[in-house]
Amino acid sequence: MVRLMSHNKMSYLIPWWDDYVDLNYDFIDDEPTDGIKVTAHQIYDDPPYDGILVSKAKIEENKKNLRRIKKTGIHKYLEFEGPVFGDCGAYGYIKEDVPPYKTEEIGEYYHDLGFDYGVSVDHLIVKQFEEQKHKRYEITMKNAERFLDVHHSRGYEYIPVGAAQGWDTTSYKASVRELLDMGYQYIAIGGLTRSPTSTVLDVLRAIQEVLSNKEEIGVHLFGVARLSAIKEMHKLGITSFDSASHLRRAWLGAKSNYMxxxxxxxxxxxxPQTDRSPKARKILNSGRIEPEELEAMEEGCMGLMRMYERNKADIDEVLEAIVWYDSIIDAKKSHADEYLKxxxxxxxxxxxxxxxxxxxxxxxxxRxxxxxxxxxxxxxWVFYNQLQRILEEEDTIKQTTLKDFR
Ligand SMILES: [Zn+2]
Structure with a gap:
């Protein structure tokens, strides 16, 4: 059974990076309890995404897991009922002259593991390897052609997805045209993850010229989930996209960890935990502070935060303690203004x-x-709900316009 994504709705996929937490974590003593690990779709009643993107390069990092997935299939392994989209993880071999995967092997891998969608083996075109751009383009196109042949001749059930790569609007457009000519019903646009939103939209507009009047074609956009561009992406025919940026901002950067x-x-x-944080360990190794003293600060801060939650501590008192602890652990910059907010x-x-x-x-x-x-x-979860609201608004606008037209 292949689990399909609806083309009428723009689907959001989360890239799989082994994102687990302990279900029954003891926050007071900071200890896992029974070792039961869960991910987002096991915590929320409804998954905060429509599907999962699983890269081969990622799951191969752990050979034991790979063996398990081969045995149980990808859905059972992820405990996920929705569509699972497979790719090779081209960022993982960006520096290689050629991708480390053969098309036949990949075609079979998607089938064996029970993927719903499988992307052809592509090669990223990036500034760093500018001189290889034509070669990488050719590799991507040749692999896509072969991939579709393999898929047809072996009668695989999953949806074959042709990867498009390029270095400017013209080359992306040519790439999509070639894929459509080959017979692909689903294409995936790669290589734009690190591009500014304006560049992404320029490329999508160019592609749209090739896609117009082909509503049956699914289009995936790799690695771009900027709320400011969602409406435009939707209008330009994107039917699915993936990104882990909202997940990862929780611990990357200092200003917008919680949306x-x-x-x-x-x-x-x-x-940070004095016994686990690398920064805390460094401070302790330097001998500038005694472990007991640092631990007492840490415990004090945790206690104050919990009291503050129950309205039993004063904001100035809490702020002073956490900024003081913060300045010992990371003397470089003060986060006082952000913490106050x-x-x-x-x-x-x-x-x-x-x-x-x-x-x-x-x-x-x-922590x-x-x-x-x-x-x-x-x-x-917040991002996914925002996305649903934007898409519903778009639908309402579309319906009203149609009604007015009639
Ligand atoms: Zn929440």
Missing amino acids: LPDGKNYAAIRI TLKDRPWELCDCAICRDVGVEVIIF GNNRNRRRGFHNT
Whole structure:
């Protein structure tokens, strides 16, 4: 059975990066309890994404997992009922002259593991290897052609997806045209993850000229999920896209680790574990502070945050303690302004997702996998809901315009 994505709705896929948390984590003692690990779609009643993108390069990192997936199939392994989209993970071999995968082997791999969609073996065209652009384009196109042959001759059930690569609007357009001529019903646009939104939209507009009046064609956009561009992406015929950026911003960067549905972003408050954080260890190794002293600061900060949640601590008192601890761990920059905003607005009380309701203030504390990744799941949930709202608005506009027209 192949699980299909609807072409009428723009589907959001989450890239699979082994994002697990401990289901019954003990936040007070900071200890896992029974070792049961869960990911976002096992925490939320409805998955905060429409499908999962699984890259071969990623799952191959762990040979034991790969053997397990071969045995159980990809859906069972992920405990996920929705569509699973497979690709090779071209960023993983960006520096190689040629991709490390053969088309026949990949075609069979998607089939054996039970993928719903499988992308042909592509090769990224990037500035760093500018002189190889024509060669990489040719590799991508030849592999796509062969991939479709293999898919047909072996009668695989999954949907074959032709990868498009390019270096400017003309080459992307040519690439999509070639894929359509080969007979692809689903194409995937690669290589734009790191491009500015204006460049992405320019490429999509160029591609649209080739795609116009071909509503049956599915188009996936790799690695771009910018809310500012969603409406435009939708209009330009994108039917699915993936990105982990909202998940990962939970622990990357210092200013917008926690998103709210109204578009406001907040810094998470850093209270690293003295016995686990590499920065804390460095400070302790330098001998500038005694372990007991640092531990007492850490415990004090955690205690104050929990008291603040219950309105039993004063904002100035909490801020002073966390900024002081922060300055010992990371003397380079002060996050005081961001922390003040977070403490003042208490954003964790404004979200009613299952995670925020369950763990409360812990979600805003920048500390270890169980808090940071939960915050990432929350962000993904917020993003997904924002996306649904935008798409519904678009649908309403479309319907009203049609009605007026009639
Ligand atoms: Zn939440």
